[in-house]
Amino acid sequence: MKQNGSYKTKQKEKILQYLTSHPSKHITAQEISMHMNAEGTPIGTATIYRYLDQLVTDGTIRKYTIDSRTGACFEYLPHTDKKACERHFHLKCMQCERLYHVTCEHLCELELHILEHHGFQIDQSKTVLYGICETCRNHKN
Amino acid sequence: MKQNGSYKTKQKEKILQYLTSHPSKHITAQEISMHMNAEGTPIGTATIYRYLDQLVTDGTIRKYTIDSRTGACFEYLPHTDKKACERHFHLKCMQCERLYHVTCEHLCELELHILEHHGFQIDQSKTVLYGICETCRNHKN
DNA sequence: TTGCGTGCAAAGGTTTTGCATGGCA
């Protein structure tokens, strides 16, 4: 019987603290590494990746890749109340990095449609729609 | 005055031909390489990446990165008309990790609705809907 | 003590770069 994440360590605490103190922000493994070096408490790369993997698995953070050149990004999901986020979708602005919570019947219809016509059951808590928000589009050019 | 892509070569022709013959399909640089090997006309990795970069820049193909583990994917955009609703969304099964491509007017309507009523312009290339696919739900205990 | 966690180094993979050669115009 293998149980991951059963031990509490200083490394995990520091990494999670860094992630939670920057909610809705893109953070790479490299940034975490450099931050820890700057703090005088370096953490091995392997440890960082292993712990990030655990956090992704248990849903604490989300992993995505905008560009393969810069590598994967990780982002803390600030909603502790998972139920509160069950009934709405998330819109993430790629420019200002703000996260919008949208509750809309269109989205519920969409979910139903995809389930009925495409056989796919969407997990709203894991799904983020990426794009550009109104504010950023207005400020453009 | 530097001008990229000013020369027409056999390598470029073969790569573009392969991409256009598989519209709406995700193709990795590695797949192109292997395909060319199988065809008896191998093309250097660097050449493939350099040309793909050009095609992304001029908008002929689109670059996706669903998973940093497998690297970037490229996809031919069959329609130059941007307002055509022929693009598609991605459904990623969290269980079998398969990626589904869905072209559906409901999704296009959704995109339009979110733009008009929520002021948010979705970037389909970055957006992945997570959930469980039909096959995995049927196989569930 | 038990067994997970950590760090180091090495390996594995994708993508980029330098440089000489090849090929289009």
Added chain:
DNA sequence: TGCCATGCAAAACCTTTGCACGCAA
């Protein structure tokens, strides 16, 4: 003939893995 394009190899990356040691419980 000019250059850009190509190919090879090496480099530069990000990420994973193996192994011995450290540390939480």
